[in-house]
Amino acid sequence: MSFRGVNFLNFNKDGIIDEKRVINLLLNKQLEHSLIEKIKGDLSLMKIKSSSAIEKIVKQNIVEYLRGCIKSFEIDTVSYPHVIALIGVNGSGKTTTSFKMANLLTNLEYKTSLVSCDIVRPGALFQFNELCKKVAVDADYKKKGEKIFNFIEKKINFAIENKYDIFVLDTPGIVVGNKATLDYVSEIIGSVKDLIGKDRSFSTIFIADANLGGDIMSQIMFLKNTVKIDGIFISKFETTSKIGQILKAAKTFKIPITGIGNGISVTKIDKITPDDLSNMIFNVKELGNEAH
Known part of the structure; x- marks a missing residue:
């Protein structure tokens, strides 16, 4: 499932994601302040900020935030309609x-x-x-x-x-x-x-x-x-x-x-699912391929 709306995220000259731009992306999407602060805190603890590592941290936080927010729609056709x-x-x-x-x-x-x-x-x-x-x-x-x-x-x-x-x-x-x-x-x-x-x-x-x-x-x-x-x-x-x-x-x-x-x-x-929506909000792999 691809998403085209986040291609303004840039990488620095070493191929590592610019952390400030990651946060700006999340701010622009108006994600809740507490979620962004949690992501910022987790990113600050990272020693090696590779694309895959940042992707993992950001998506883990978004997925956890989304738990309980998403529910499959259940159709009841026993007593139709x-x-x-x-x-x-x-x-x-x-x-x-x-x-x-x-x-x-x-x-x-x-x-x-x-x-x-x-x-x-x-x-x-x-x-x-x-x-x-x-x-x-x-x-x-x-x-x-x-x-x-x-x-x-x-x-x-x-x-x-x-x-x-x-x-x-x-x-x-x-x-x-x-x-x-x-x-x-x-x-x-x-x-x-x-x-x-x-x-x-x-x-x-x-x-x-x-x-x-x-x-x-x-x-x-x-x-x-x-x-x-x-x-x-x-x-x-x-x-x-x-x-x-x-x-x-x-x-x-x-x-x-x-x-x-x-x-x-x-x-x-x-x-x-929470994973699907997380990927649509923040898709680092797709952006990484474009950057290289």
């Missing part, structure tokens, strides 16, 4: 992520229905139709003038009657600070839960834009008292300059990271 509601602020990549997720699940041979209620914003319907052309996904959207709760009830009942394994719901975008938009999404989630009953699984996934930095913390603070968030999906991971803030949010609010959308392609979605 398992409903996955995607929530997020406008512009977070929620609709693209819904197609990434539905496409992956379909390819894994889960019978998947994708339903979009986020078609009010400018260009939303065009985006929906373009994404439909790129992947073979069973997808539908709320038509103009159609009452949203009637539409969702119709699609949920169809999924139950036709034994769909998974129902992916792309909810309307939320505006941070606008309680009405949040309450609307909360009402939609509540109505879906009522429709499927307590015996069927329901998961709410927050779509976190990798570029937003500290705004992620304020977004989750705004959401969490109204909507229970079961997992974080990181979108737009092709650039991770501020990824540290999402990791901090996952630890602070005890909400696991369940997946990564890397790139604009609807087929690009990554399952992750």
Whole structure:
């Protein structure tokens, strides 16, 4: 798994990584202060600062930090369908992520229905139709003038009657600070839960834009008292300059990271482990090969 966003890290004339640039890289990614201080302390104790030794120290610390932050998403198809509601602020990549997720699940041979209620914003319907052309996904959207709760009830009942394994719901975008938009999404989630009953699984996934930095913390603070968030999906991971803030949010609010959308392609979605994410944040071997 390669990552292209860290190639500004340089090596000194002896081929040994410049320690200051390593720390600057971690600072630029907005990793938590305590983690960076731990790495700095461990690096200061090293006698021979080879590329492989620094890589090992940095990654060991990142992996340890990530433990408990990452969780594989578990699909429950015993009492079908398992409903996955995607929530997020406008512009977070929620609709693209819904197609990434539905496409992956379909390819894994889960019978998947994708339903979009986020078609009010400018260009939303065009985006929906373009994404439909790129992947073979069973997808539908709320038509103009159609009452949203009637539409969702119709699609949920169809999924139950036709034994769909998974129902992916792309909810309307939320505006941070606008309680009405949040309450609307909360009402939609509540109505879906009522429709499927307590015996069927329901998961709410927050779509976190990798570029937003500290705004992620304020977004989750705004959401969490109204909507229970079961997992974080990181979108737009092709650039991770501020990824540290999402990791901090996952630890602070005890909400696991369940997946990564890397790139604009609807087929690009990554399952992750602490080791995978550590490699994506800090890939010394790749940089070393470029340097020589």
